[in-house]
Amino acid sequence: FFGLPHQVPHERVLIAADAATGLRTMIAIHSTARGPAFGGCRFWAYENDLAAHHDALRLSQGMSMKNALAGLPFGGGKAVIVKPKGDFDRAALFAAFARAVDSLQGAYITAEDVGTTTADMRGVQALTPYVSGIPREGAFGGDPSPKTAWGVFVSIQAGAKTLLGRSDLQGFRVAIQGLGAVGWHLAEFLHQAGARLVVADIDAAKTAKAQAQFGADVVSVETILAQPCDVLAPCALGASLNAASIPQLNARFICGAANNQLATLQDGSALAERGITYLPDYLVNAGGIISVAREFRNEGEEGAVMAEVSRIADRVQELLARIQTSGRTPAAEADVWAQSLLVRA
Ligand code: NAI
Known part of the structure; x- marks a missing residue:
């Protein structure tokens, strides 16, 4: 359709x-x-x-x-x-x-x-109980973006370890497309871990702040995807990985928050052919939904939510192990994995 x-x-x-x-x-x-x-x-x-x-x-x-891969009900x-x-x-x-x-x-x-x-x-x-992501006095919840960023961060750590044999992110070069709610928090976590950042946003105030606060290199929105880097983190809107952008990429792997990063499933194959490992968006960006789902069910506290979000890293490692035996691209493998959980449910 x-x-x-x-x-x-x-x-x-x-x-x-x-x-x-x-x-x-x-x-x-x-x-x-x-x-x-x-x-x-x-x-x-x-x-x-x-x-x-x-x-x-x-x-x-x-x-x-x-939601299926995150194990949410x-x-x-x-x-x-x-x-x-x-x-x-x-x-x-x-x-x-x-x-x-x-x-x-x-x-x-x-x-x-x-x-x-x-x-x-x-x-x-005020008009329906079927909503979440609302700050509460004395309890976790509210804006899911920091949790989403944390999930992307631990996924980058997992990718760096499994794909590049890196035990820390000191000097690791990360290109971030979009310094919005998630991209900004991700930049903070990466900076604290010693990564070097190159950033772009259509909002010049955000990039200027990243330059001042994190010593980030600022490049244009037209060139961010082509930056030489260890990891590219698309954190703006969807379909940034497409037939036009993929030939330009200079990243070892891709791990970002944006939903629907691949314009088509074939773009997942095009990335694999270029030797660039794509960590699927819906696997790594589940931190926010994990948080709002727990908030909706009034379950646990901040530490438990963060621990659950951190377990995204284990699933990244599991996916990378699965593709070794299946021979599928990470995007195709994640689809097969998630759909098996939908059927089982
Ligand atoms: P946001 O709207 O706060 O940030 C998006 C940022 O990207 C803005 O700063 C905007 O100026 C910038 N931008 C737009 N077009 C750009 C371009 N061509 N080049 C560079 N920068 C550009 O949105 P948020 O919440 O940070 O979400 C970012 C992405 O992550 C979205 O795709 C969203 O669907 C996804 N996501 C967000 C979650 C969350 O918890 N907020 C959860 C899961 C996914």
Whole structure:
């Protein structure tokens, strides 16, 4: 239908509009095989509804894979909201979104994603219980980005060890595309571990801050992907690894937070042919969903969440061991692994 990379069809998609607030939202429920569909809400200036629909389908499918590999008792879903052109009342818009979420009666649980904030989710919480990622007095929770960054960081450590025989990241060169909520925290962790950073963002204030705080080299958004580095960390939007960019890459392996980094599954093969190991996005960026899932179930405390996020590194090592015997690319292996867990559930 949309050239989606996986075979499991979506269970349902809710398209909701509200003329009073200008809301246009698509809530895609890919799978509830493991439990209610859980995944964030993206607020983005999509070119048109079809582009938004496509994004919701791809992102929700990725959430099924991510939640399955992370061992969470949740299925995969994702919401997108088309950012209205012109003025709009943000609180009213998210209230209308909350009503759409609530109408699904728990089949979908929302949280933050690109373009949405903890304040937006607090507004949603006033109208539906099916939301997470909200700061709580005296308990862990809220913004999932630091947890996502931690999961990517431990995955980089695991990749450096298994692929390059490195026991630490001293002097390790990491190129980060995008210094947003996740990219910034990742830069902090890497800097603390002694890595050398090269960064790019469309927001010059963020790169200037990284230069001042971490001694990062700043390059243009057009050249970041081609930087010579040990690891490339795509932390902006999806499809950065494509037929145009892959021939330019100069990284030993790839490990970043962005969802749907591969434009197509064939791009996973193109990376393997170039000898660049791709650590699949939905394997390494599960830290945030692990956090909001625990928060939603009111389970554990900060230390337990961090320990669970750190276990992503074990799964990276398991994936790298699996590809030695299967001969598949890491992306294909992760798909097979995740889909086996969906079927089993
Ligand atoms: P964000 O919106 O805070 O950050 C994105 C950053 O990328 C911004 O600073 C933006 O200026 C920059 N950017 C956009 N286009 C760029 C380009 N062409 N080149 C360089 N920089 C560019 O988003 P956030 O939350 O940091 O998420 C980043 C990625 O990670 C997204 O793909 C998101 O879906 C994914 N992700 C985020 C999670 C979270 O916990 N926030 C969880 C799992 C995945």
